[in-house]
Amino acid sequence: MAMQVQSDAAVKKMFGSAKKMMTDMGVTETRAEILGLESLTPKVVMVTAHFDWLDAEGEQVGGEATTFTLRRDDTGALRVKSSVMHGQETKAH
Amino acid sequence: MQPSHALIKEVQHFLDRFAAAVTKGDGEAATKLREVPALVMGDDMVMEVESDEQVAEFFGAGNETYNAKGITDTRADIIGLEDLTPKVVLVTVRFPWINKEGEEIGGETSTYTLKRDQEGALRIRSSVMHGAETHQASRAIMA
Numbered sequence: 274m275a276m277q278v279q280s281d282a283a284v285k286k287m288f289g290s291a292k293k294m295m296t297d298m299g300v301t302e303t304r305a306e307i308l309g310l311e312s313l314t315p316k317v318v319m320v321t322a323h324f325d326w327l328d329a330e331g332e333q334v335g336g337e338a339t340t341f342t343l344r345r346d347d348t349g350a351l352r353v354k355s356s357v358m359h360g361q362e363t364k365a366h
Numbered sequence: 367m368q369p370s371h372a373l374i375k376e377v378q379h380f381l382d383r384f385a386a387a388v389t390k391g392d393g394e395a396a397t398k399l400r401e402v403p404a405l406v407m408g409d410d411m412v413m414e415v416e417s418d419e420q421v422a423e424f425f426g427a428g429n430e431t432y433n434a435k436g437i438t439d440t441r442a443d444i445i446g447l448e449d450l451t452p453k454v455v456l457v458t459v460r461f462p463w464i465n466k467e468g469e470e471i472g473g474e475t476s477t478y479t480l481k482r483d484q485e486g487a488l489r490i491r492s493s494v495m496h497g498a499e500t501h502q503a504s505r506a507i508m509a
Contacts, residue, residue, distance in 0.1 A: 277403050313477055313494050316409040340450055355405055355492045357454050
């Protein structure tokens with residue numbers, strides 16, 4: 274898939290859907306581990322992060338990796354401009 | 367994922383076609399290399415590319431800029447290549463700017479996200495332009 278996110282409302286909707294999907298899978302917490310970070314320009318950073326999916330018992334039940342292109346906005350804050358989702362991992366029990 | 371030799375060869379071929387399209391200002395060739403919607407960004411700009419016509423226009427404008435600077439040729443030197451998924455590749459490439467005497471007079475580097483289309487062909491979906499190098503910086507890179 275490829276999807277354009279055109280508005281703040283679309284961002285909110287996407288995050289809302291992701292939260293529901295995570296809850297349905299029993300994921301209550303996640304943590305970001307940076308796998309790679311490259312400063313492409315003074316304003317653009319490329320980062321690959323792995324997110325561990327943890328359940329209520331703190332056990333890892335899966336995860337996913339994503340590569341984000343972050344660009345500083347007019348206030349200097351980093352914001353996601355594009356994402357490549359590497360795909361979900363599931364943990365066999 | 368470590369890229370295979372076959373992928374490196376495929377991406378190099380893709381970038382060679384891309385470099386040729388840029389130097390010739392061949393908008394039609396360019397539309398086959400970039401799939402819309404696409405995103406182009408640098409430190410000073412962010413642009414959404416929504417149509418093939420926009421791609422062709424963008425390449426035409428690029429060609430005029432290069433000609434005005436005396437650039438007649440380039441080549442694609444791959445600096446980094448990462449196989450993110452079976453369908454998505456991240457490549458960083460430097461394009462030296464070469465004048466009609468064959469001298470390098472500058473250069474620029476970009477990072478492209480390439481995604482396979484429905485036919486399996488690689489096409490640019492996003493670009494980060496690192497910025498143009500001065501002649502002095504270019505000579506330092508060559509040294």
